Amino acid sequence: MMNDNIKKKMCLNKILHxxxxxxxxxxxxxxxxxxxxxxxxxxxxxxxxxxxxNLTTSETWIGLQNYARLFQDTRFLKSVRVTLIYVLTSVPxxxxxxxxxxxxxxxxxxxxxxxxxxxxxxxxxxxxIAVALVWKELFSTRGLINSxxxxxxxxxxxxxxxxxxxxxxxxxxxxxxxxxSMIIFAAGLKEISxxxxxxxxxxxxxxxxxxxxxxxxxxxxxxxxxxxMQTISAFMSFTQAFVITRGGPxxxxxxxxxxxxxxxxxxxxxxxxxxxxxxxxxxxxxxTFLIFKSSKRWVFSEAGE
Amino acid sequence: xxxxxLTAFILSALLITGLTACGSSDKASxxxxxxxPSQTTEASxxxxxxxxxxxxxxxxxxxxxxxxxxxEAQNPTIDIEYEFYDFDxxxxxxxxxxxxxxVWDIFQLGGNFPTYMDKIVPVGEYVDSGIVDVSNTNxxxxxxxxxxxxxxGLSNGVNCYGIAYDPQLFSEAGVPExxxxxxxxxxxxxxxxxxxxxxxxxxxxxxxxxxGASMGISQEDYALNFFASSNDKLGFDDPMMLKDYFAMxxxxxxxxxxxxxxxxxxxKDIEGDxxxxxxxxxxWVASNQMPTIAAAAGREIKLATVPRKKADGPSGSTIQSSxxxxxxxxxxxxxxxxxxxxxxxxxxxxxxxxNGERGVPIMSNIRETLEAEADEAKKEMYSFVSLIGTFKTxxxxxxxxxxxxxxxxxxxxxxEQVIYDEKTPEQAAQEIYDxxxxxxx
Numbered sequence: 083m084m085n086d087n088i089k090k091k092m093c094l095n096k097i098l099h100x101x102x103x104x105x106x107x108x109x110x111x112x113x114x115x116x117x118x119x120x121x122x123x124x125x126x127x128x129x130x131x132x133x134x135x136n137l138t139t140s141e142t143w144i145g146l147q148n149y150a151r152l153f154q155d156t157r158f159l160k161s162v163r164v165t166l167i168y169v170l171t172s173v174p175x176x177x178x179x180x181x182x183x184x185x186x187x188x189x190x191x192x193x194x195x196x197x198x199x200x201x202x203x204x205x206x207x208x209x210x211i212a213v214a215l216v217w218k219e220l221f222s223t224r225g226l227i228n229s230x231x232x233x234x235x236x237x238x239x240x241x242x243x244x245x246x247x248x249x250x251x252x253x254x255x256x257x258x259x260x261x262x263s264m265i266i267f268a269a270g271l272k273e274i275s276x277x278x279x280x281x282x283x284x285x286x287x288x289x290x291x292x293x294x295x296x297x298x299x300x301x302x303x304x305x306x307x308x309x310x311m312q313t314i315s316a317f318m319s320f321t322q323a324f325v326i327t328r329g330g331p332x333x334x335x336x337x338x339x340x341x342x343x344x345x346x347x348x349x350x351x352x353x354x355x356x357x358x359x360x361x362x363x364x365x366x367x368x369x370t371f372l373i374f375k376s377s378k379r380w381v382f383s384e385a386g387e
Numbered sequence: 388x389x390x391x392x393l394t395a396f397i398l399s400a401l402l403i404t405g406l407t408a409c410g411s412s413d414k415a416s417x418x419x420x421x422x423x424p425s426q427t428t429e430a431s432x433x434x435x436x437x438x439x440x441x442x443x444x445x446x447x448x449x450x451x452x453x454x455x456x457x458x459e460a461q462n463p464t465i466d467i468e469y470e471f472y473d474f475d476x477x478x479x480x481x482x483x484x485x486x487x488x489x490v491w492d493i494f495q496l497g498g499n500f501p502t503y504m505d506k507i508v509p510v511g512e513y514v515d516s517g518i519v520d521v522s523n524t525n526x527x528x529x530x531x532x533x534x535x536x537x538x539x540g541l542s543n544g545v546n547c548y549g550i551a552y553d554p555q556l557f558s559e560a561g562v563p564e565x566x567x568x569x570x571x572x573x574x575x576x577x578x579x580x581x582x583x584x585x586x587x588x589x590x591x592x593x594x595x596x597x598x599g600a601s602m603g604i605s606q607e608d609y610a611l612n613f614f615a616s617s618n619d620k621l622g623f624d625d626p627m628m629l630k631d632y633f634a635m636x637x638x639x640x641x642x643x644x645x646x647x648x649x650x651x652x653x654x655k656d657i658e659g660d661x662x663x664x665x666x667x668x669x670x671w672v673a674s675n676q677m678p679t680i681a682a683a684a685g686r687e688i689k690l691a692t693v694p695r696k697k698a699d700g701p702s703g704s705t706i707q708s709s710x711x712x713x714x715x716x717x718x719x720x721x722x723x724x725x726x727x728x729x730x731x732x733x734x735x736x737x738x739x740x741x742n743g744e745r746g747v748p749i750m751s752n753i754r755e756t757l758e759a760e761a762d763e764a765k766k767e768m769y770s771f772v773s774l775i776g777t778f779k780t781x782x783x784x785x786x787x788x789x790x791x792x793x794x795x796x797x798x799x800x801x802x803e804q805v806i807y808d809e810k811t812p813e814q815a816a817q818e819i820y821d822x823x824x825x826x827x828x
Contacts, residue, residue, distance in 0.1 A: 137482045138502060157800070222653050243649025245807060331648035332803040347479050349793045 131356035141353065148357035157333060158341065158358070162365075165338040168249065169316040172256040177308055180260035184267035185297075198268065205261030214255070214325035218242075221251045221326075242327055245334040252322045252335055263308045270304035271297070299382040306377050310370055317366050338362055433464065435723055440470040441495040441712075442477035444656075446679070447744055454737045458730055465723065490715035492724045497710040499787040500539065501618055508714040511538030513725035520733055528749040531708035534786070540711030541732045544746020546674040547706050547775040548597060550574075550590075550691045553684070556668040560584040565691035567774070568702070574669075574694040575635050581668045582644035589644040591661035591670035592651045595802055596795040598671065598693060599632030600819075601784075606696040606703035609781030613823075618788040620827050626820035631696070633805045633812035640806050648803050658683040674768050675709055675746040681764035688764070690771045702778045707785040709746035747772045790826040797822050 097103055106113075131148055135141035152158050187198050207213055220226045221241040228238045241247050278296045287295070298305075320339040323329055329336035329344070342362070346355035441451060448471045455467045470491070472480060477495075481503070484490045490506050500507065513519045519541070521529065532542050550565065557564050560581040565573070578589025593599075601613040604623050612622030639645035646654075646661065654660055657676055661667035663684045672680055674690065681688045695702055712731060714724040731737060738753045739760075747769060748754050758769050801815040810818070 138485050138505075223650055240647055240649045242652050243647035248649075328652065330652060330803070332807055332809070333800060344796075347482075348475075348796075350482060350789075351793075 127356040135352040161341040180263035202261035274300045302381040438491040439493040492718035502789045509537040519729045523750040540713040542708035546709045546746040552669040571694045578644040588667035591667040593671040602703040612784040629816040677768040678764045705783040
């Protein structure tokens, strides 16, 4: 008996004092969150994508019907197109802008740190509802932008009433939140060894040549990273369209994520919305894969092959 | 079963995070945290807790909370936990509760109640057992909340749709004021003329789906409805009945007499409507919004009926329940819930606080008390509802089947496509008919 007890205690002590146990205990909050909020919902949504689940009644298995429906849904096809346009315009603009500002801020002058923090502020408050609401006010019929247009002698623009215009405020809002890309670019720019620049200067290279032959290649791994991250987040854009345009007019800003939300929580078509999410995952993986594949051609690695 | 519970949990957890991010539940969660201390101070073990929820405006929240406090003061053993939301947030929350079988004991439902039939304990059972008193009302009011011969709930108030207008702007533009049986043609001409003379919008936004589709079809013939009364199919078979409304909306927007989709989108709430700001001479309202809009405008506002298709044809208007309080099947104390509903509908003091904000009360004694104290705008509302009550109607279906939201969104999308010249009114009419029909297959 005694022996048994001691054995048990020893066993427990062994488990408690094991390094791995401590690690798992500290990681538990993350593991629980990751399982509960990420992995399980993802797997459940895969199951639901093959059913007609609608929140209120129990689901039945309908196979690939949801996926087949997607290709006949003109609203869905339009939302894919709209999202692609958004990604293809907002991401490059944002990166160019971020790189430009980061480049300016590498100059050694007083107050650089202050300006860098200042430019980062929009990204800190970026995704919030409040900013989106302010953006909506700015571009409204009687908003600041239109007042500026009028005082500059231009015509008033109905930003949210014109199908071709409605996307512009959304893209501009995304570009305005260039801060996080900028910080990463700035860090990358600092890493480039000054000896390259000195050598180039001695050889008589001008500023543009230095930028395109030294700065860009040396920065290319950072550009790749920013490109991938920003592309993914642009595909998932929701807040801007949800708050500023509600997808209108005539679905001109009906982003993919917004349409998924509407199908799920407005029309209660959970099965269909789940299928849509999975298609989005496939599209996004494919594009990320293509970017990585292409990176071999344009990303320069100092370490060489 | 296990999987289902788990999903319900995850969904609600996700929703909570989602909603906080979206901010739509800010008010509700704020109110909850404010209320929490006062509810725990008088903690006692033998208290019965009732959970209740509703949607609406700030005025409604304030009044309802006051009535709840009155009831708690009179019934010390009852503790009511309440939540309130905006309309969309309410139904998102309700759906997750339905999935997890934890619907509030007392909950508010509007015309879309058939979706939630499985969750409702008909209040009729408690009328039979004498807990709920309906002696001061009559069948025509009770029928607004009766479904398949069961009295599901008691209407919090009845209302009907109308057009609020500014008589001053009408006379400035030289347009005669609307009559009881004015037509859409009259409406269109009034809009065009007001725009031409005064440079403002003739009309602010209409409820397109009700005006053009559900009411529009009922205006064709006494026997017709957009959704058949059985709510499992369409109640008409000629798509071209929908054509004129599309054409009218297109013409008005092109002329500048009606706000374009962007301008419509800028209207945040009834207090910010173009009629209130003086940028339009008319707007669409439910009669219970009349006092709010008149107070916000601060000038004389009158109520006209919704225009008809033919001056001597059906009006398409009917008195309907704006919403009702229901008892949920998940409630463990349905009898206590019924007692509260009885208080909410029948108590004169409580209704003085509620003051007809949810619509004209169905109990005649309550109606008389409120009418006696009513201001101009409220009087206009009461007389308007009685006027609609005198119109000849067929069996108008004001109940929304589950697929209505989708159909309504498609309808609004098609209106925009017609405005932007992507579709003709004929194509749009045919398309929405086919779309809606397919949803019932």
